[in-house]
Amino acid sequence: MAKIVIIGPAHPLRGGLATFNQRLAKEFNDQGHSCSIYSFSLQYPGFLFPGTTQYSDEPAPEGLEIHSAINSINPLNWLRVGNRLKKLKPDVIVVRYWLPFMGPALGTILRRVRKNKHTRIVCIADNVIPHEKRPGDKQFTSYFVKSVDAFVTMSEKVMADLRVFEKTKPAQLVEHPLYDNFGPIISKETARKKLGLPVEGKIILFFGFIRKYKGLDLLFEAMAEPSIKASGIKLLVAGEFYEDDAPYKEQISKLGIEDQLVLKTIFIPDSEVQTYLCAGDAVIQPYKNATQSGVTPLAYHFEKPMVVTNVGGLPRLVPNEVSGLVVEPDAQSIAEGILRFYELGEDYFIPHLREEKQKYSWARLTDVVLKLSQK
Secondary structure, three states: OOEEEEEEOOOOOOOHHHHOOOOOOHHHHOOEEEEEEEEEOOOOOOHOOOOOOOOOOOOOOOOEEEEEEOOOOHHHHHHHHHHHHHHHHHHEEEEOOOOOHHHHHHHHHHHHHHOOOOOOOEEEEEEOOOOOOOOOOHHHHHHHOOOOOOOOOOOOOOHHHHHHOOOOOOOOEOOOOOOOOOOOOOOHHHHHHHHHOOOOOOOOEOOOOOOOHHOHHHHHHHHHHHHHHHHOOEEEOOOOOOOOOHHHHHHHHHHHHHHEEEEEEOOOOOOHHHHHHHHOOOOEEEOOOOOOOOOOHHHHHHHEEEEEEOOHHHHHOEEOOEEEEEEOOOOHHHHHHHHHHHOHHHHHHHHHHHHHHHHHHHHHHHHHHHHHHHH
16 A cells, blocks of 8 residues: 655645545545645735635544645745655655646655655646746746656646646546535425525526636626526526626626526535535536536536536536537527527436446546556
8 A cells, every 4th residue: 555645735725626635635545545635834825816715614624634834935845845755755646736836836845855766746737727827837837847757637638738848758637536525416495495596497507716717707698698588597606706706797787687696606615515516407617718627527426417618628528418518608609508408408417417427436536646656
């Protein structure tokens, strides 16, 4: 059995990366390995963080060893953490990479670790070229990838982006595993009652942080289409704004769609994810560009059909008219996709969802990581 360290966000930090890392650590431990997480004492300086808080007020996950050790902006800390991990001599380090800003810190830590001539380093790359570009992105990413032995990506787009920076090191694509740690499916009636929503009626769900590339503005335009207005469909928006909300409020008023929306534009804690996912008829991902999405495995777990745009890795994850519908990233196509979903009916998709979700296991990801570490 292997000694494994995951480097990436974990409790008390919140969000999808922390949830993923904690679930991955549990999988390694359940398989008999010894896995701990080295997270951040400071993940982002306040001026770089777009939300209200970086921290969760929920209890720490049970049975996991989490060290809040890394300061993303302190080079002396990077050397200390690198030396600490070098002496620990894990067999494998699994490092998450999602933002070039983290390249200097992670790259420096990993360079120190490599001096022990023992630890193998596998990166799970969520993004290589970020959605929102900033000065220094290429240099920071280039510095980071040189410190890694092998890579896992969860979409073809990220794999292609990786090969711009690193052409020869082992790399494998693995589908994003299911988020199966938010509880079982509950009835739509129960979920809607918890949220104070009408039990009857058509409700679609937009879930997750609100950022420009996620296309919520396109979805608002779709909601203003006469065919959607006439259908009585409501849109539940559940997630915190990670940018200025003023343009969205102005758009809602201009389009006159206030009565069609239920806005829960706050951070959704882990304990409430189950309720929101089970309340909707379908999950809508109107993204303008995408790599992969953590919302997709959530929808699979709760067996919710999806309407996704034809960008990035989304069509590969959501086969058209199988586990959902694939539409073009414009308001009219999104509206047509929503209406097509209701024409087919939710029950049409359920058998396909149950079959497709079998592909997305955590054991497959851990198996690939360990095999790559031995190459």
